[in-house]
Amino acid sequence: MLGWLAISSSAQTxxxxxxxxxxxxxxxxxxVDGKIYDVQQSPLWHPASGxxxxxxxxxxxxxxxxxxxxxxxxxxxxxxxxMAEGDAVNFSAMETGTTNAYGDRLLQVLDCGTAPSPxxxxxxxxQLQEELAMNEKIRNDIKKARQAKIAAQEAKTVGWLQTxxxxxxxxxxxxxxxxxxxxxxxxxxxxxxxxxxQKACAxxxxxxxxxxxxxxx
Numbered sequence: 001m002l003g004w005l006a007i008s009s010s011a012q013t014x015x016x017x018x019x020x021x022x023x024x025x026x027x028x029x030x031x032v033d034g035k036i037y038d039v040q041q042s043p044l045w046h047p048a049s050g051x052x053x054x055x056x057x058x059x060x061x062x063x064x065x066x067x068x069x070x071x072x073x074x075x076x077x078x079x080x081x082x083m084a085e086g087d088a089v090n091f092s093a094m095e096t097g098t099t100n101a102y103g104d105r106l107l108q109v110l111d112c113g114t115a116p117s118p119x120x121x122x123x124x125x126x127q128l129q130e131e132l133a134m135n136e137k138i139r140n141d142i143k144k145a146r147q148a149k150i151a152a153q154e155a156k157t158v159g160w161l162q163t164x165x166x167x168x169x170x171x172x173x174x175x176x177x178x179x180x181x182x183x184x185x186x187x188x189x190x191x192x193x194x195x196x197x198q199k200a201c202a203x204x205x206x207x208x209x210x211x212x213x214x215x216x217x
Contacts, residue, residue: 029124030113032074032094036124037113044094048110052087054102059109061102062089071099074114088143154185165196173200174208181211190215 029036030045039045050064059073075091093110100106116124158179164172173196180183180193194215200208 021067028062029116029121031116031120032096032113036116037094039092039113042094045092046094047090047092049088049090052085052089054085056101058101060089060111061107069102069105069107070110072110073114074112076112087127103108154179156185158185165199168203170200170203170205170208173203174205174211177208177211181215198206 010195028040030039031037037045048062048064048070050062050070052060053063053069054061056071056106059071060075062070062072064070071095071124072091073092075089091110091112093112096109096111098106099109158176161176161179165176177193177195177197177200180189180196182188194212197208197212197215
């Protein structure tokens with residue numbers, strides 16, 4: 001795109017912020033009416049092309065299709081002496097309203113934005129860092145909630161195995177021994193694990209026998 005700045009995706013932005021804690025001035029964003037936009041990610045921004053019909057004060061009148069005229073502000077290469085009627089142009093912009101700057105005809109305004117100031121980029125950087133921290137907190141909270149749910153389910157399983165093992169189930173005794181051995185759904189207790197494994201072994205559990213064999217020094 002003519003005179004346009006390099007754009008990066010949000011994922012690249014996040015990676016860059018994480019790596020260097022900086023935003024190169026004007027690299028990925030454009031500022032319109034005091035607000036900064038990620039041109040590639042924002043649904044308000046669209047690519048366009050057309051021909052210059054007129055160079056006006058404050059912008060260009062561009063025909064993007066027969067009968068479709070737009071007043072384009074802050075075109076990256078305008079105004080400049082080389083810009084002339086009939087020049088083909090490519091750009092990205094967002095709709096910002098209407099104007100009658102081209103005679104009496106009301107035209108829709110497209111704004112290409114300006115490079116953000118260092119101060120604006122610093123503010124944006126702080127906002128992005130805050131979002132990154134919030135997203136990380138959300139991910140950690142989800143992970144903790146999932147782990148807590150699994151732990152609660154495992155604790156419930158251990159309670160059920162305890163009842164079945166006490167009632168003489170060899171398979172439950174073996175499973176309970178494994179849970180105690182690994183601290184799964186309960187505190188690790190090798191002595192109590194060996195007790196239940198021995199009970200299962202006495203009832204002919206081959207699995208319990210093999211586990212006990214591996215536990216011996």
